[in-house]
Amino acid sequence: MRVPLYQAKAEFFRMLGHPVRIRVLELLQDGPKPVRDLLAAIGIEPSSLSQQLAVLRRSGIVTAAREGSTVVYALAGDEVAQLLATARRILAQVLTGQEELLTELRSAAADGPGTTGEEQ
Structure with missing residues (x-):
């Protein structure tokens, strides 16, 4: 099979x-x-x-x-090195997105309780 x-x-x-x-x-x-x-x-x-x-x-x-x-x-073969390089690029993008979210969360917390930092 x-x-x-x-x-x-x-x-x-x-x-x-x-x-x-x-x-x-x-x-x-x-x-x-x-x-x-x-x-x-x-x-x-x-x-x-x-x-x-x-x-x-x-x-x-x-x-x-x-x-x-x-x-x-x-x-x-070279393909494994290419795969690792691609994984690094993807991880960098994911971590950048997480850093942006973390910054946004910290900013919202600094604005005070009950605020989200977003317009209502």
Whole structure:
């Protein structure tokens, strides 16, 4: 049985839905990195990083290559970096909207109780 596209997309976004995985992807945007560099930048237990890297590897959005005794991770393609850039732009827009709402709420509170800052 074939999985509907919307379900496959949901699974993809669920896979991305972990802060460590997002951080790894952000770090890999600058180019391939050995595990030791990822560990130093993220500051978590090696076993936790290993679990998250395994999820990313299984999904196919990162690759792993052994260079001697070191494993080096890289993004599998430019699309992931583009997705992260798009997510940053969307988040900036959302947060800007929230900041504007917060400013409006503070202004209404400063006007005194029972006022909303809107014309009636």
